[in-house]
Amino acid sequence: MVTPPPKPWPTGAAEQIEPLIRRVLAPNPSPYTYTGTQTYVVGAGAGCAVIDPGPDDPAHLAALEAAIGGEPVHAIMCTHTHRDHSPASRPLAQRTGAPIVGCAPLAFDVDGPRADEGFDPDYEADRVLADGEAMTGPGWTLRAVATPGHVSNHLCFALEESGALFTGDHVMGWSTSVVVPPDGDMGQYMRSLGLLHEREDRIYYPAHGPAVDKPRQLVRGMIGHRRQRENQIMRLLGEAPRAVEQLVERMYKGLDPRLTKAAGLSVSAHLIDLERRGLVGRSGNIWQTN
Structure with missing residues (x-):
């Protein structure tokens, strides 16, 4: 885990990070979200998808509408249903008429203290993507990569036109992902890391923190770190x-x-x-x- 960069952060600004990708930072920084949730708008003007719309926050929703700029929204896509990722899907769907597409619904009660943002019990999907299924729009294809572990319904989305992978909370450059039992599963998480290590994605765009431009190297290090923790526990x-x-x-x-x-x-x-x-x-x- 690393210290966040000094302020000011680009909260609410639409940053063009690739020809097909804009990024908007939500105003929800915390020890678990780094500088906040990063929502991605994928498309080049003829129709877009919004990935991880984030918290239901009026300022963030206004920033997303400004970033979309009247462009048709073909899908609102969620990697998973923690409260810092999916709640804005509902008001954004009402404003744009777009379907909610991506991970399956999941409302899970966990006794005792939680370390993450908790689940979004009101999330509903118009279309659930299975592993390998795709959502397409003008000039873009987003293919689901099932990555359970952080939570059981977690998906990553591969942008086939650019080689980018939107990794949600599964892989982040600033911190390891929190795996919260009983829904979070370390065995599944390790298998999902192994799956990503076998892929050849060019760059990762996580929901929190900076882009990862050496993804296989990072994933290899994360697998090693988890094995080191396991060995430490056994010792x-x-x-x-x-x-x-x-x-x-x-x-x-x-x-x-x-x-x-x-x-x-x-x-x-x-x-x-x-x-x-x-x-x-x-x-x-x-x-x-x-």
């Missing part, structure tokens, strides 16, 4: 049975206190995956190696 449990909080204290030296919950959820996701593989077990809230 610490090999020394003595421990609770999640004790593992976090040993594993994350100098951690920003605001991120302690996220670290605990990540460790829990690793432990659940290790348990499924028969490598660890638990008695109450205490984990040990098998």
Whole structure:
């Protein structure tokens, strides 16, 4: 995780980052969203798609309408249904008449503290894209790449005309993705990382943070980082049975206190995956190696 760049940030501005891609930053910065959610408008004037419309915020919706500039909207596309990604899909659909396309609905109750933005229980899709299905418009094709793990309904979208991949929260250059059990699944997340590593996308555009111009290198490093964390957990449990909080204290030296919950959820996701593989077990809230 890295420190956000100094202000001012381009919040609300339509940035032309490629001939087919405009980017608009939402006003929702936080320790988990970096400088805010980045909404992408894909198209060159004859008709566009809006990816990850973001929070239902009046200023952000006005900025999106300005970025669209009266261009027909063919689809409003959501990578997943966390509250910092999908709620603006509904008012934007009402204003533009565009269908909501992309990930499947998911409303999941999680007991205890959450580290992410939480789920959007009111999300509905007019069309759910399966892995490999595409949404097309004038001069652009966005193909769904199923990447469960961060959440079970997560999709990335590949822009075939430019080699760009919109990665939502699955891969970000500024931070590893938070995997929150029980819907978030570390085993699925690792398999999805492996899938992306096999692809040859030119550049990643995540929903938070800067573009990733060496995607395979980053993904390879992320896989290595997760394996390192897994090995660290196994080593610490090999020394003595421990609770999640004790593992976090040993594993994350100098951690920003605001991120302690996220670290605990990540460790829990690793432990659940290790348990499924028969490598660890638990008695109450205490984990040990098998």
